[in-house]
Amino acid sequence: MSVISISSLKDQAGEVPLIAVVAAQLQSRATKTTKGGKPYLDLMFADSTGFLNLKIWSETPLYPEAEELPLQAIVRLEGEWTQNQYGINGNNVSWHRLDDSAIADFLAGDPVVRKKQEKDFADITRLCDSIIDPRLKLLCSHFFVTMGERFRRTAAARKNHHARRGGLVEHVAQMMRAADLICGIYPELNRDLMIAGVLFHDCGKLWENTYPEDGFGQIHSMHGEMLGHIPLGIELVNKLWRDLIESSVFNDFSASKPATEDVRMHLLHLIGSHHGSLEFGSPVLPKTPEAHALHHIDNLDAKMEMLRDAYAQATEVAPGIYDRVFPLPANLVRPLREFENDTPAL
Incomplete structure (x- = not known):
């Protein structure tokens, strides 16, 4: 079998x-x-x-x-x-x-999931390479060099959505693809900041929800338990930013607009505000167009993943009606099919 x-x-x-x-x-x-x-x-x-x-x-x-x-x-x-x-x-x-x-063979992971995550990671690096602001582009590259392997084995959550090894890559890739499209619709959004913000918004989960190299159980760390992923993400971005400043690679941009410090602060704001409200863990409320957009893209992708999981496991209690699956708020109803024209051609 x-x-x-x-x-x-x-x-x-x-x-x-x-x-x-x-x-x-x-x-x-x-x-x-x-x-x-x-x-x-x-x-x-x-x-x-x-x-x-x-x-x-x-x-x-x-x-x-x-x-x-x-x-x-x-x-x-x-x-x-x-x-x-x-x-x-x-x-x-x-x-x-x-x-x-x-x-x-088991530790190599499911071939279908592995292939999907490899494509997702390729999309992430492609979109980050398209960033025009050299400071944000360098920051993303520095992240991949120093944290890329840990990033690729981290989950987006302990439960509810993308709660699996590599789930953070899947979550970030889908959010980044959505952000890229939305920036073409709303010209007030800074595309470079949005792409970088998606990459880094959950980067603190590299300590909160990561996996060992040889297993599929999430590691509990003292940093993750005592600080949480938002403070850890802010700390990580500050550390990577300091690395680039100390290596003098930012010296060529001292006269660039916007100012380098403004870029850093706006990126940190996206990390700090991406949960959208104080009661859900954000230390600050969204205060820029990019912060509002990032919060809703994050929430949308999480909800769509929850729905996929729920339809896969829910019990059909009546024709087209499924039991509620936590954390969704109500019973599910079977989605509407795509239109098919069954009318015979004349």
Whole structure:
């Protein structure tokens, strides 16, 4: 039986049991108890496409083995899978450890996801290369040289949207493509600032939501926990900016307009305001056209990703109506199909 990814499992599983095999890495294990006092293990597995929670009940033969399975172990999960509004359920599940060759294939990631992320990264570098302001262009290049590999294995979030290894690249690429188009519609937007702002708006997540080189579980860091990605992003951009000043590459632009310091402040403002409101974590409200545009592009891309995930896993409770999937606010309705002209030609 061929191995499928976690995202494919979520796409295919429904009320009728699906017999399937998934390769995954154990990320966490917690011992819990039902309201009736029945103990069980809550295991979190991951691959390059997403996460899978699996409950192992105490009376099953697998329970003792699940207690001893080391964290970060990579296994082949075989079982009968169903899905409801609460997620994936596994029945008659068994597993075995992968050999070195299979582990290497697993760590390389899902081929479809890897190909998409490579295209997305190419789009990001292409659009950054199109920046006219040499200061912002140099800053982007310095970021790719010093942080490119870490950037490419970072998620955009711990859950809800693009919560997978490389998810930040997917999120940034789609936002950057949208920003490029929107700047052609609204001439008051500074395109160079928008492209750079998209690249750096979530760069603090390189400490908040990054992954190790050899696994698919997000790393918890003290910097990410105590500061959060917005202060970390501001600090990173300031550090990269100082690097360029100290290397004298900005000396040729001392008479350029706008002033170099103004460019830095406007870019930092995009990072600080991109959540759009104080209650959602931004230390400052959007105060420029680019800040308002960036916030809405960010929110739109996150929502569209949530919708894609929700349609893939939601249960159809009535014809064309699906259960609400957190964090979306309401039940979903099947999207309207594209127009097709079925009228016979005269």
